Amino acid sequence: MSFIGTVKSENTKQFSTSSWWILALVLLLYVGSTAAGLAFFFAAAATGALPGSEGAPVLPEESLPSVLYSLATAMGYVFPLLIGTLMVTTEIRHKTLTPTFLATPRRGRVLTAKVIVGIGLGLLYGVIGIVASTGPSAGLLALQGVDTQLGDTEIWAMLGRMLAAFVLWVLIGIGVGALVRNQIVAIVGALVFTQFLEPVVRTLVPLVEGAGDIVQFLPGAASDALVGASLYTSAMVDAGGGSAPSLEWWAGGLVLLGLAIVLLLLAQLFSWRRDVA
Template identity: 50%
Template sequence: MFVPAVRAEISKLTTTRTWWILAIILVVYIVLISGGLGALFGFFTTQGGEAGQEAPPTEFLAPMLYGSVSTFGYVFPVLLGALAITSEYRHQMLTPTFLATPKRGIVLGAKCVALLIFGAIYGVLGVIASVGAGAGALSLFGLDTQLDNSDTWALIGRGVLALALWALIGVGLGALIPNQVAAIVVILAFTQFVEPTLRAVVLFADWAASLGRFLPGAASDALVGAPSLFSAGMAVGADPLEWWQGGLLLGGLALVLAVLGYFVSWKRDVT
């Protein structure tokens, strides 16, 4: 029963335009960020060298560009995961879904598996965009792309995993907040304003920086293992989490949200 349910959820996603529209926006967004930052830092690096100044370390620059898929792109798999749930509430498709698969836990589990797959697809597309644009910009200025380093490829693989976990978090949020408009507002407000603000604020105090490591975005950066504009300043306050700790934190958050969503709204009667 579970495998057919997973196939049904994958079919639902592929028969709508939402997943590939978000995927296109993700790729364009990451190309602009990774390529733009790469060109900007590449320009100042080469200009600084010509002026006799010490250039920024390229071992920091390349991973930061490649890790931008997680730092800036995680909102897209979260939205996809939430929309996969809230769209069924909005269009009243849950009733036939539950009639076909009466065990609601199986339905939610199947959605989690399907979105894990699509989150990984987003991760692959995102790292192709970040590595392609970032490495291209670095090469343009004659800087080391570090693509011959095994640690770089490990970072790229963890970037795919990070976006897959973010899609699961989106499923949990969608189950917890079934109203589509409310879910989208909460996701955009938190990812684009609340967390960036908190991550910037915590850099000014050591005790706050220690707590800031456990924010979801910081955990995502830790999982990928790439420095970001936020984690660069965290060195004055606290060391980031280990990559496996960041992964466990994201996975635990996805699990907690899914369980809460299951008991708060998923088990209620639908019409």
């Protein structure tokens, strides 16, 4: 099978099952509802319209748009990570990868095709996530008299970097799935690391002198640095916990890209060549 045919085949595989739109729908509802709730609360607290908010720590109005819009990546990056993992592990689990390798013996070509399709999925999920976080947030901010900053080039640049973050997370997921192979282990491991281990480590950073120089290279921290805004880091500063050192946006992107490349290369060298049946 030609390379173009392999890419078309991979694209058909991803959109012929229900997993892609189910995850997209959950992403839309999860990020959208969270953005709406936080936008109402933060805007009301910042403008003094929230009863009982006197003396409570609040985010300044000028930082609200970027923090709320970035919820798509700060909270939703696990979705592209999962879709990338499922792109590989689902085929291994159901043995559909066997006929693929029979039709395309060059396994590196198959993995490359998955990367290309994964880039498209990352862009798709990125658009869905951005719409889910930006739409409700901008609407509620405007209703409460807070500038949405949608006319600022910095906000649009941030949204562009969010798309890049989604793409990179899909590629990392493909690397994890191709390297680990076992679907349950890969998914549970990714969830435990991204939703528990890394957040705990990043929370404890201010308590350990010099640890921030290392923690800033963790995937979630690098993703926040790439985007340039995050509810997590803003809440930490606002709560008086201090802020850990952060990479420049381009350095954060390079960390994620480097991680994706390393995982994909390791998978190609040590796992992708193994039998699947």
